Amino acid sequence: GAVVSQHPSRVICKSGTSVKIECRSLDFQATTMFWYRQFPKQSLMLMATSNEGSKATYEQGVEKDKFLINHASLTLSTLTVTSAHPEDSSFYICSADPGQGLDEQFFGPGTRLTVL
């Protein structure tokens, strides 16, 4: 149980385009999902916390108009990188919190974004 999927696993796009990444909890409901970014040989940095039915909470330094987050259902959150540029190239990972008093978060497999 507690499986989280992400789609796509890998995407290459041209500079200036927008890219949408989906994060789904397959066998549980997640009121809270988290989006992380990981640059090569670095740690995971939290970008934003996504709560179902409400606006996402962004970490300091993360542009909310550039990284649009939508959490329209208890099993799906999306991250849209708008007007992507080469510096946005990174590994994006989501995690889902099943709540119910559990501390553990369940991570998706990640999305490798390359902006040319």
Add this chain to the structure above:
Amino acid sequence: GENVEQHPSTLSVQEGDSAVIKCTYSDSASNYFPWYKQELGKRPQLIIDIRSNVGEKKDQRIAVTLNKTAKHFSLHITETQPEDSAVYFCAASARAQKLVFGQGTRLTINP
């Protein structure tokens, strides 16, 4: 906010020896401390976690210790094997809050 420091950044040990990775945290409200193993291009994999109401937890070759007073926690891997080679991250969070990760430790097990 929470700040997690992790040391060392790289660690090389002989197969069969033990490896220890240490982390400190700043927020006394943090009460959940997971450790993750991440292989290249993969998701972080939870290997062990500890909550603030206990001081030590063990699972086969892996153990974690927590010192709440000093705000530090450590990962211990005994009888290391080549497949233990990976990047390890510690993290800390307060109840149902966001995870703050350490900088990571690249562990290499030499045959």
